[in-house]
Amino acid sequence: MTYLPTFDGPLTPASPLRETYLPNLRTTLVDATAAETIATLLAPGRRRVNFMNAHCFNVMARDRQYATAVNSADFLLPDGIGVALAAKMTGHDLTANLNGTDFIPKLLQEAAKMGKSVFLFGGTAGTADKAAAQLTQNIPTLIIAGTRDGFEQAQNDAEVIADINASGADIVLVALGVPMQELWLHRNAPYIDAELTMGVGAALDFFAGNVTRAPAWIRKAKCEWVWRLAQEPRRLAKRYLQGNFSFMARAAKRTASTLTPASVANRLLDITVAATALVLLSPLLALTALAIKVESKGPALFTQTRIGKNGRPFTMIKFRSMVSDAEAQRDSILAQSDREGICFKSKSDPRITRIGRFIRRASIDELPQILNVLRGQMSIVGPRPALPSEVDAYPKHAFGRLSVKPGITGVWQVSGRADVGFEQMIEMDLAYASSRSILLDLILIGMTFRAVLTGRGAH
Template sequence: MGMSYSGSGAGGLRPVAAEHSAPPRVGRRDKAGWYLPVALTTDVLGIGVPVLVLFDVTRQPHPLLAALVATAVWLCVRASHRRYTAQELGESRGVLPVVRDWLTLLGVLAVARVAVGESSEPALALLALSATLPATVACRKATHRHLTALRREAQAVHRVLVIGEPGAADDVVEHLAARTDHAYVVVGVVPVGEGTLTSGVPALARLGSAPPSAQDEDWIPVLAATEQLGAELVLVAPGPGLSGERLRRLSWALHDAGLPLAVSAGLTDVAMRRIHTATVAGLSLLHVAAPTRRGPHLVAKSALDRAGAALGLLLLAPLYALLALAVRLDSSGPVLHRQTRIGLDGAPFTMWKFRTMVADAEQRRAELTTANEQDGPLFKMRRDPRVTRTGRWLRRSSLDELPQLVNVLRGEMSLVGPRPPLPDEVAQYDEVAARRLTVKPGLTGLWQISGRSDLSWDETVALDLRYADNWSVVGDLDVIARTFRAVVDGRGAY
């Protein structure tokens, strides 16, 4: 039902009466009801059954009690970390939160084991408890995929009313509309001051420059717009026309009416771990940490890179031999293709790949310039006539990139990073694109798991800059895990 409001100022605003029905909902805004029972069932069976079966088969003491205790502790750990809340379910497919929960489980059970003198075999107990990891991760991935599919259809979303000066409001609307992996759908805008909206979202009201005497009345058109649109969240883009005391009074009105308020800081592509809040002299501040360019995290990344490259070269040696034979038999020319690429801080290096084109491919590129299908400085063709039969398969499977493990081992590249650019591409970089060179290029990266050659130049740069500013060792491990799926999928590889 709709509500009417009374009160001389925003601080005294209260809902007083219901007058008409709320607007019909567009799509289903709630998450699927099966997320919670499936998550609970997966966690119960994923840990209880392996512990019970393994303890019983190996004749460990008290198998049923051990299974019940392990299950209860696992559920408590997950619940204490809010994994079963509506805000959390389906929102992430990440593996690391599950690993953190599992390590907490091991710690609690280790303390309990010592306290009660439990005598089961530690290795068997660890094996039984490990079974819950793949089960819980698979459940998270399934619910996340389902939720993402719902949001592509504008379901399981929150209706948002944006308030701000036209330029700032348009910017917020465009950012939210550019992706579908979040819960916000903008249903209306209340612009502040003069100016024309370009986003195409309906504006049911407009706030003026608001002389001080009129500031208390901002809540009237805003609440009317939220009621008419059925908005569930008010998102403010602050600016000269809406800041300080005026925003504070508007927040009173919204909160008194039971509506949540969010304020856009104007920052984009900054990881949450780089942000912390503080209050100074009554001002609410966001502190943004600098990107990681040195220190122990960089040392850990370098160690992970070189250890992973050395292990990969050792384990894949037989595959290297087979691929080299296939390249040599398919066409004349060297097995490996050498190419100068630009690395960290603009330093050139020689990158290695299995040859996927005819031997004179570089000389023939000039005649294909008009057939380029990529914008920006990149050159890409879906049906490049220079690619050999074996080369097409190598590119599709990304196996042509494997020799770059040598570059990683030598410290010229990283396992994860921006795409390694050519010198003529770098020559066309502007100041923004040049920031890609502040980290080492990678064997894989956000570009690899997001579409590769199907991406536009602007999308490629945006992904590389997001990585360069926000990379972490944990994030690298996540990209490596997701790369395997991208390689199998093969989208954008040509």
């Protein structure tokens, strides 16, 4: 579950299919796994869907009619490394790249299990038929309700709509290319009986074998655009070379316009402190990892999903201070918590190793989070990063603590840590979020040394 800000103030649980507004792209993209997206798209109800890559955003920037068509769709799916990089500029690591050539066969496979049929519309003469033959070969139970090419058979909208509706198709894939397919759907989707309509670009050409996919290792390296450019340099050079550059430049410019002196100063402080600490503490980090490995089986580092700014999940890194199967044992010892409220803490937690007790007491177990800071997922100073299960149980006012990045240290950490109750911790975090400044962060960093030396609440 991801938590997104609402327009009326506090953060609240989002719908099963998450969406993220990206100011540098000026639109809202689906941010979910392929499986989550497919489940939502195939659920009862009418939906219009577009895939969005860098080229689509370039067309949006110069074609207002196309921009209107795109943003009127029910869901926009992120497609390509360019969109992922542009999202990352504003601190969003999109969950998945939902490019149509990989995503659509998965969607149709699930549709086939549900007995849903698909209509293929687009491509040159014969392309839709070849794509249909290949899809049914790969998915034998898939029902092809009908096909129609995107040239001679696409001249009359009324005829196309009548053909699609007569077929009884549940899903319509429109492959007319950008921007024609989005404009066509914006104009005609309300008159189509199918529940799901999608603009799919060149997908039918790939399914038909007209265009060859890049080898798996190139796709894994997120360089399929290079393969496509090598195949069709004359047609794609402007789109991929000039287009990708202009898209990234425009995204960077818009991102820069949203930055404030305070946010830049905070990030510079994070990078400076984290990089310096990584260099100076590297011998201690190495010795700690060795000690953990000597005492017990399992990796020296422990990773866990935590909830970051604006409810974004991220993988937090710590030194392992417990036995390797600690997570499996957690439910059985929840009743032993020494702390009231949602967050579990126990001084006598049987899962903690001897080395683990020492590194917890000295706060050494938290040091690998320096890497989370350098990645931009955490700050040096901020609220404690919460577990998803804890956030699921938050009272409404507690979501306000997710409005800033979680930190390695903070008000709660220097005020007693586990000795501080849940409600008091929330009040501390909300106060910090509303009044954070460089001066406050420097004071809290200084107070952290005292907290580490006293070890209060560290267990």
